[in-house]
Amino acid sequence: MSHRRSPEASMGESMPVTSVWLTCQQPARDQRRGRYVPETSSHPGKMLPHLAAHAISSYTAPGDLVFDPMCGSGTTLVEAMHLGRQGIGIDIEPRFTALAASNVALAASQGATGSAQVFTGDATGLLDLVPASVVGRVGLVLTSPPYGRGTHGLVRVTSAGVRKRDHVYGDRERGNLAYGGWSRLFDGFAAILAASYRLLRPGGIVVITCRPVRRQRDDLIDLPGQLLGVARSVGLVPVQRCAAMLAAVRDGQIVHRANMFGLLAVRRARDEGIPVHLIAHEDVLVLRR
Secondary structure, eight states: OBOOOOHHHHHTSSSOBOOEEOOOSSOHHHHHBTTBOGGGGGOSSOOOHHHHHHHHHHHOOTTOEEEETTOTTTHHHHHHHHTTOEEEEEESOHHHHHHHHHHHHHHHHTTOSSEEEEEESOGGGGGGTSOGGGTTTEEEEEEOOOOOTTTOOEEEEETTEEEEESOOOSOGGGTOGGGSHHHHHHHHHHHHHHHHHHHEEEEEEEEEEEOOEEEETTEEEOHHHHHHHHHHHTTOEEEEEEEEESSEEETTEEEOOOOHHHHHHHHHHHHTTOOOOOOOEEEEEEEEO
């Protein structure tokens, strides 16, 4: 069901090619256990390690430079290190860059052959944050946008019912794109991609993972389509549009990994006559300089 294609083969085609990445055969917690510090669970929007590893191994070679302008807890950096790549990450929240640095240090202690650097700052001005020597050298930009409080986080059951936790990206006043509304998110993401374009080497790849967002139970925002338009506007060329599984596939059947909060949200919507389904994949947009 899943297949891998070389970047060279895909780039030669005029239209994006769809493929399915089996990136959640193991639960997310098992993918991270022992490979990331326990505090990593406090980040609300972690990329699946197997998704990051698949993208990095598919579109780069050992020694290549991988960049994540919104690196969060450092998943892109850790997986790049374990695959012998060099990583650079930025995040606007100091507590998350500290967390990413801890994960980078853990990867190094476990014998990862790559290395990584983490910088704190607003990625819309990333050219002022990264070393000038990086410009024109990045082989892969791999990132995911923040979604705000409605999508991410963990749940716990209390005597008062089901409650979310670890669903806040950080300081609203700091300028985090998670809190600025859709217009500011798209404008900020455009600025980030435009600057990232300058970091890319000729033929370098950008991979964006995202999913549609339900603002109201009957109002679905096509975030992948919107971000694809933003990426094209800064000169990036679509290569592939893939589906990275957030569920397992067993004997041709989907085995969901949704948490209790997700299950309850779907049941409530269906009780109101809205045909909502559990999210089983993320869109993966693959573009090229």
